Amino acid sequence: MSLTRSYPADHAASLQDPEEFWDAQARQLAWFQPPPRPVLSQDSTTGFYHWFRGGQLNTCWLCLDYHVENSRADQVALIYDSPVTHTVRRYTYRELLDLTSRFAGGLRQLGVERGDRVIIYMPNMPEAVVAMLACARLGAVHSVVFGGFAPHELAVRIDDAQPRVIICASAGLEFDKVIPYKPLVEAALQRAVHQPAAVVVLQRAFCPAALSAAHDADYQTLLQAAPVAAVPLESIDPLYILYTSGTTGKPKGVVRDNGGHAVALKYSMAAIYGVQPGDTFWAASDIGWAVGHSYCVYGPLLHGCTTVLFEGKPVRTPDAGTFWRVVQDHQVRVLFTAPTAIRAIKKEDAAGALARQYNLRSLRHLFVAGERCDPATYEWAGRTLGVPVVDHWWQTESGWPMLATLVGYPDMPAPKAGSAGFPVPGYDVRILDEAGQSVPRGITGLVAVRLPLPPGCLPTLWQDDARFRSSYLETFPGYYFSGDGGYHDADGYLYIMGRVDDVINVAGHRLSTGEMEELLAAHPAVAECAVLGIACALRGQVPIGLVVLKDGQTPDEPQLEQELVQLIRGQIGALACFRQAAVVARLPKTRSGKILRKTLRQLADGEPFTVPSTIDDPLILDEIRQVLERRAIGQAFDNPPASR
Structure with a gap:
């Protein structure tokens, strides 16, 4: 055609x-x-x-x-x-x-x-x-x-x-x-x-x-x-x-x-x-x-x-270079995958060294879909592969x-x-x-x-x-x-910010957790993240962040949390009321790679929920529950400061 x-x-x-x-x-x-x-x-x-x-x-x-x-x-x-x-x-x-x-x-x-x-x-x-x-x-x-x-x-x-x-x-x-x-x-x-x-x-x-x-x-x-x-x-x-x-x-x-x-x-x-x-x-x-x-x-x-x-899988079969080996061996012209696969590869090979071991000259485009691709992942893939990335x-x-x-x-x-x-x-x-x-x-x-x-x-x-x-x-x-x-931007490009459930209302301000995730994902220590809107008696909802670190990253957690808070404050403003971020080993996902944000929000809010049938590993939820309890996530909003 x-x-x-x-x-x-x-x-x-x-x-x-x-x-x-x-x-x-x-x-x-x-x-x-x-x-x-x-x-x-x-x-x-x-x-x-x-x-x-x-x-x-x-x-x-x-x-x-x-x-x-x-x-x-x-x-x-x-x-x-x-x-x-x-x-x-x-x-x-x-x-x-x-x-x-x-x-x-x-x-x-x-x-x-x-x-x-x-x-x-x-x-x-x-x-x-x-x-x-x-x-x-x-x-x-x-x-x-x-x-x-x-x-x-x-x-x-x-x-x-x-x-x-x-x-x-x-x-x-x-x-x-x-x-x-x-x-x-x-x-x-x-x-x-x-x-x-x-x-x-x-x-x-x-x-x-x-x-x-x-x-x-x-x-x-x-x-x-x-x-x-x-x-x-x-x-x-x-x-x-x-x-x-x-x-x-x-x-x-x-x-x-x-x-x-x-x-x-x-x-x-x-x-x-x-x-x-x-x-x-x-x-x-x-x-x-x-x-x-x-x-x-x-x-x-x-x-x-x-x-x-x-x-x-994109990793551990046997390593984070398996996708690039397939592209080389079969002369793939277009690769289409989910952003979560690219993030998994990036987490284990942040420098993109494995991609340089393969001949990727056949590849013309990388397409991603299935969830929103944050700019940090998008740009890493483009640099690593040397081809246009199309979300x-x-x-x-x-x-x-x-x-x-x-x-x-x-x-x-x-x-x-x-x-x-x-x-x-x-x-x-x-x-x-x-x-x-x-x-x-x-x-x-x-x-x-x-x-x-x-x-x-x-x-x-x-x-x-x-x-x-x-x-x-x-x-x-x-x-x-x-x-x-x-939304449309001034040039007519369309941006999909996630399910309507992912738009939270903080003291009357409608804020996108997708936008906050973009900012957190840009931090050099962060491999992937999820931002949740949890219940707050004062503001209706407030955002919290859960972040997975890149391999080899061992930052001081309180210092990292402050850096992440400043990222949101500097780009969105104090009205976002973003004050807490916790490091977790992994995020719960469906088998297709989508993060179960609604389930995480219910978990953080203490609401009853049914473990989704599509979850990749139900044990992840218990791990995150322990992190939330240890960090007392949500309690920082019980007595907000007088000025911010």
Whole structure:
């Protein structure tokens, strides 16, 4: 795909005549039956929007068969790099199609047909990608659940999706720790009301699982089935369900349709990431997350790229240079990861010495997303790698970026530290106040997107239209409400400051904890940090800081605290009332790397809370509780000084 127009022209065209713009992008795909005009329709019952209704296609066919039939059969489609199992394997498009079509035949033997649901509970491994694509080939709706998720959470998803089949690995690896998956699946099935017809198990040599004759099937045995052809599907048929956290405790099943998803991802590969067919693209994400779906699997394969699937961590596999080794070994052109991964590398290799040991000349851009990238991390990555760093913003619900510096457009302004860039074509992003009115530039407000959303975004939630409407559409009628806060600067760059929960009110002043985190992260001793707004009888809320130090840093803690306090006071002012910062060994995060700020705030305030199912290590919370108690965090505000 060549981008012949400028970014401003394309963005304006996408808002002024979205049907014409997206119809042109849809023609980049090989449809079984092209979508008729109009390509955008609105459901008369629900009022929800749908793209390309009446068109027929198959996402798996577009990812594999199309390329095999069009001169890419012998190009490498997938590189599996697993430092935890010391394995590197490459699969051409022809080989990946053969595996996928035969596994789809095996699933059909188990009764899986169009519209059935299949839960995939596996680590990052080629067999998981084959399972996803095989479901897409049959028209079955897959739901990938992060490998190692607790049985209760898996059971909730089983009862909501009601899968005909569950596909799991016998085990996963976290560094050198073996995590048996099959017992977790069995425990989940004991809790679940719905029972699948079969559990397909991929045996891993380091931890094989005992199989039950009652309902278990062997993954490798299913691969002996005869291959099956791709099933023509309606554009609006669901491709997958991806569960994301909800405020009620029940996860929300984000639905992704086939047609809009394929059109959006195909467009994004060239426009946003600047890659061409044949380039190697690496999204260092787990396939259980939205990034893993969109940019480990579907986006690169739709575009004819080589995608890297990495099973490991950015550090300790074996060291903080493993990402740079992968870039060198596989000639990665674009790397996409989370800021937390870069911070982990920076913490262990602050001087960037390990990066200099590898040849990184293939790399053109580093993209980061998933959380706000603080300028200190952004600038360190740019210096260390010598390539542009592009922070961009999107959500599980959108399925692809909403804000970015689109490097595929030659007239795009350069990235700016701290900013997520500009609205991607198709997205009319607004910053609103609580009354739904636009706020001036430089003022933080609520981030909303004017309807209709472009292709690729969620059309609804799985079997819950009412919750879709209440969660996203009712706050600002005519808009999708993102739940995030942000602002425009004077040059039009957009900044996402985090969830609305992260905006605190200190004596009537609305302050962003994200801005404070930027300042703390700039301190030379700090590797990463979290700023929390805790309850204060006098001021409503006050901020406190929790900081993790870089390796080798052993500053005097009282002196460090005063330096951090002065950073905030000097840049934001005394009104921030920032007086306490504590050093902690680590911060609690989800498995995708997001810091659990709400849980930390509840812990600091002494509020009851449920340990989130997505937490990487629950023991971290006990460690932090002890630090808060030892430091008497919060008590410094009981008797505030008379003047400040």
